[in-house]
Amino acid sequence: MSQQCSGHCHCGKGAEEAESIDTTRRDLLKYMGVAAMAGAMAEADSPEAEAATFKEWFQTHYQLMTDSEKKACIARLEARYSEEYGKHVTVSDAPPLKGVLFGYALNIQKCIGCRTCVHACVQENNQSRYDPEVQWIKVLKMEKGGDSFSEDKREKGYPEHSAIGDHGVQVGGNAYTPAGVSLEDSVRYYDPEKVPEDGSFYFPVQCQQCEKPPCVKTCPVRATFREPNGVVVIDYNWCIGCRMCQLACPYGARRFNWGEPNLPPEEMNPKTHYFGNRPRMRGVMEKCTFCLQRTREGRMPACLEACPVGARKFGNLLDPQSEIRQVLATKRVFRFKEEFNTYPKFFYFVD
Amino acid sequence: MKNIWAFAKDFLAEALKGGKLYYSWLGFLGLCILAGLYPMYIILSKGLIMTGLTDQISMGQYLSNFVYTAHIAAAAILVVIPGFVYKRPDMRDLAVLGEIVAIGFVISGLIFVLFHMGRPERFWHMLPFVGYPNFPSSTLVFDAITLNVYLILNVIAVSFFLYRRYHDRSVHVPFYHFIVWWAIMWGPLIHIITAAVLGNNARMFAWNTAVLPFAFLSMAGASGPAIVIMIFLLVRKYTRLAIPDSAIDVLRKIMVWSLGIMALVFVSEDFAVLYNSTAHAEPLKFAMFGHHGLNDYVPWFWGIMACFVGSLIALLFPRVYKSYDCWLPFVCLIVAASILLEKPYLLMFPSFSPSPLGEYTVYHTTLPEFLTLAAIWAIGMLVMTLLLKGAVGVILGDVSRESRAAVAHENTGTPVTAQGGA
Ligand code: SF4
Numbered sequence: 011m012s013q014q015c016s017g018h019c020h021c022g023k024g025a026e027e028a029e030s031i032d033t034t035r036r037d038l039l040k041y042m043g044v045a046a047m048a049g050a051m052a053e054a055d056s057p058e059a060e061a062a063t064f065k066e067w068f069q070t071h072y073q074l075m076t077d078s079e080k081k082a083c084i085a086r087l088e089a090r091y092s093e094e095y096g097k098h099v100t101v102s103d104a105p106p107l108k109g110v111l112f113g114y115a116l117n118i119q120k121c122i123g124c125r126t127c128v129h130a131c132v133q134e135n136n137q138s139r140y141d142p143e144v145q146w147i148k149v150l151k152m153e154k155g156g157d158s159f160s161e162d163k164r165e166k167g168y169p170e171h172s173a174i175g176d177h178g179v180q181v182g183g184n185a186y187t188p189a190g191v192s193l194e195d196s197v198r199y200y201d202p203e204k205v206p207e208d209g210s211f212y213f214p215v216q217c218q219q220c221e222k223p224p225c226v227k228t229c230p231v232r233a234t235f236r237e238p239n240g241v242v243v244i245d246y247n248w249c250i251g252c253r254m255c256q257l258a259c260p261y262g263a264r265r266f267n268w269g270e271p272n273l274p275p276e277e278m279n280p281k282t283h284y285f286g287n288r289p290r291m292r293g294v295m296e297k298c299t300f301c302l303q304r305t306r307e308g309r310m311p312a313c314l315e316a317c318p319v320g321a322r323k324f325g326n327l328l329d330p331q332s333e334i335r336q337v338l339a340t341k342r343v344f345r346f347k348e349e350f351n352t353y354p355k356f357f358y359f360v361d
Numbered sequence: 362m363k364n365i366w367a368f369a370k371d372f373l374a375e376a377l378k379g380g381k382l383y384y385s386w387l388g389f390l391g392l393c394i395l396a397g398l399y400p401m402y403i404i405l406s407k408g409l410i411m412t413g414l415t416d417q418i419s420m421g422q423y424l425s426n427f428v429y430t431a432h433i434a435a436a437a438i439l440v441v442i443p444g445f446v447y448k449r450p451d452m453r454d455l456a457v458l459g460e461i462v463a464i465g466f467v468i469s470g471l472i473f474v475l476f477h478m479g480r481p482e483r484f485w486h487m488l489p490f491v492g493y494p495n496f497p498s499s500t501l502v503f504d505a506i507t508l509n510v511y512l513i514l515n516v517i518a519v520s521f522f523l524y525r526r527y528h529d530r531s532v533h534v535p536f537y538h539f540i541v542w543w544a545i546m547w548g549p550l551i552h553i554i555t556a557a558v559l560g561n562n563a564r565m566f567a568w569n570t571a572v573l574p575f576a577f578l579s580m581a582g583a584s585g586p587a588i589v590i591m592i593f594l595l596v597r598k599y600t601r602l603a604i605p606d607s608a609i610d611v612l613r614k615i616m617v618w619s620l621g622i623m624a625l626v627f628v629s630e631d632f633a634v635l636y637n638s639t640a641h642a643e644p645l646k647f648a649m650f651g652h653h654g655l656n657d658y659v660p661w662f663w664g665i666m667a668c669f670v671g672s673l674i675a676l677l678f679p680r681v682y683k684s685y686d687c688w689l690p691f692v693c694l695i696v697a698a699s700i701l702l703e704k705p706y707l708l709m710f711p712s713f714s715p716s717p718l719g720e721y722t723v724y725h726t727t728l729p730e731f732l733t734l735a736a737i738w739a740i741g742m743l744v745m746t747l748l749l750k751g752a753v754g755v756i757l758g759d760v761s762r763e764s765r766a767a768v769a770h771e772n773t774g775t776p777v778t779a780q781g782g783a
């Protein structure tokens with residue numbers, strides 16, 4: 011089954027029409043493309059690899075491909091990855107599930123800040139491992155506030171009593187004292203002997219899979235789009251690397267491949283999906299996909315499985331019996347930065 | 362066809378003819394380009410990791426310089442307006458020089474955009490029909506279209522003008538006027554849309570403000586004429602094309618008004634965000650005062666503001682603005698340079714702090730990045746210089762079909778005013 015026909019695509023064209031568009035495109039490209047190829051060619055070495063690079067450059071948006079083009083594309087990618095990583099790599103294009111809207115909930119009361127999820131994610135999703143290590147989940151450490159309120163500052167506010175007169179303190183001396191969830195005073199780069207630390211709580215952030223995603227609206231080439239299960243994905247072969255999406259995202263969820271990703275073959279996860287964890291290239295955007303390669307098969311995301319305290323819940327928002335719906339029905343739930351009206355399908359809760 | 366060939370040859374011959382100073386300028390531009398070739402290769406093959414860009418500050422020098430090119434390109438059209446809208450005869454022929462400036466800057470700007478992209482070889486994904494542009498949601502699609510249309514309009518207008526003039530035929534035919542009028546309306550448009558590309562990001566508090574297009578237009582109105590005035594002063598110093606003082610005064614007046622409007626825009630924005638000093642004020646406060654000792658942009662902020670205010674005040678004094686070969690170009694240089702530096706150091710970098718998750722970050726331009734910047738600027742400036750040089754020859758009548766037939770005609774040394782012409 012093709013993605014294109016799942017009723018949620020932007021194109022609304024039949025396969026035939028897509029094919030004719032495709033032919034025109036190829037003709038045009040033949041004339042204009044040669045110079046621009048130079049850069050892309052530089053990476054390839056063997057003649058087959060060169061041919062594959064060339065084909066990849068002409069490749070259209072995955073959603074516009076005909077079924078035969080999709081097959082060829084997947085085969086090409088599997089061959090290339092298998093050779094590059096010296097093992098049998100599969101690239102699935104399993105379609106979205108029917109009647110499913112994925113949602114995620116995270117219990118900030120339980121999270122201990124161990125970052126097991128962060129590393130499980132890196133392993134599952136084939137991120138660059140060094141120079142730099144790319145991480146999709148960030149765990150923010152926040153201080154339990156309160157210590158810094160002080161009696162001394164109580165009347166030391168602004169404006170001060172002066173010759174012009176006493177107008178009363180309008181900005182209390184204890185203003186600017188951080189307390190509770192405060193991003194500005196949060197720490198991402200903490201490294202204690204033991205977690206959780208006394209006096210801290212933790213706030214993991216990853217792509218919130220917005221139901222009204224500003225990143226999708228701003229992408230000039232529709233490389234990033236919302237697929238029918240409500241997950242925002244990226245066609246890494248269509249992304250032009252303009253980073254408009256990163257600029258639009260209010261959650262800092264997107265990661266750019268500033269250089270060639272470094273993924274050692276022995277650490278590579280060979281079970282991949284076209285829109286999920288297949289290896290990325292330099293100059294394209296990536297981010298959390300709710301482990302598309304797993305969740306489209308009915309499995310749980312890697313971060314959820316890894317969490318030692320069970321702080322993470324995942325499921326189908328349309329199924330009243332699902333765990334995620336139970337959380338929404340019974341816990342105190344909030345969405346992060348709801349003032350942006352992005353309607354995340356990632357929720358935070360406390361018991 | 363033969364005509365076009367002869368025109369191209371004569372035009373190029375004129376463009377490449379010049380004194381020592383001219384050749385050193387061309388040589389300097391050539392060196393900048395050469396020096397940039399290897400860094401360009403490095404950045405294109407290794408990726409943007411060779412620049413100062415990070416996930417925290419994901420728009421850097423290339424985009425900043427692009428915005429500046431859009432400033433100048435949009436404002437170059439201001440040179441056209443007095444001649445065409447207000448029918449000032451002294452500005453009519455000069456219009457073509459403004460269009461050439463626009464061409465030079467748009468060329469640099471488009472190259473900046475290519476370097477800004479992570480995968481420049483996939484640029485075609487954005488093209489209508491061959492690609493899959495996100496129309497009409499994405500503002501970047503509009504920007505790409507308007508910029509390219511602007512470039513094409515100006516190329517048509519300039520070549521039409523020069524070619525007709527070369528054959529000593531009147532350029533004032535409906536076709537030419539149509540193109541010029543179109544370009545006049547298009548100039549501000551490219552800039553408003555560039556502002557939309559930055560302004561459409563709700564999470565970029567410093568940009569997500571209704572005054573951004575006004576800030577851009579007023580900055581364009583200040584920096585564009587500043588550059589054009591400097592070019593005009595050079596042209597009338599080193600060629601026989603006597604650009605009248607009145608033309609320069611028009612541009613200077615535009616500059617003063619723009620600086621004034623710019624001041625108003627800045628003050629309104631600062632007031633709007635600082636009075637309540639909510640999260641929206643954080644990037645501005647970071648630029649103005651720093652954050653817990655991280656104050657790299659503080660000197661830039663106050664230095665650039667001082668330049669703006671100083672230039673505005675200076676330009677109110679006749680002693681300054683009538684001093685055509687000393688103070689006026691100096692102030693113009695200050696205005697053009699401070700608006701150029703404002704782009705990365707105030708508009709761009711500090712606006713990314715705090716990040717969506719509260720980090721404060723500083724941008725560090727790398728050497729390869731700097732060398733590519735210089736090279737990209739040099740490419741646009743080289744095109745612009747050659748076109749300007751040739752165009753002045755055409756306006757003066759040195760390059761024409763007659764002069765090709767006649768024996769190299771003697772330079773009489775009489776200044777030719779720009780009023781002449783068809
Ligand atoms: S969190 Fe960011 S990247 Fe994820 S869907 Fe929302 S806007 Fe897009």
Ligand code: SF4
Nearest residue numbers: 229249250252253255
């Ligand atoms: S970086 Fe890629 S996914 Fe993001 S907006 Fe640009 S083309 Fe779209």
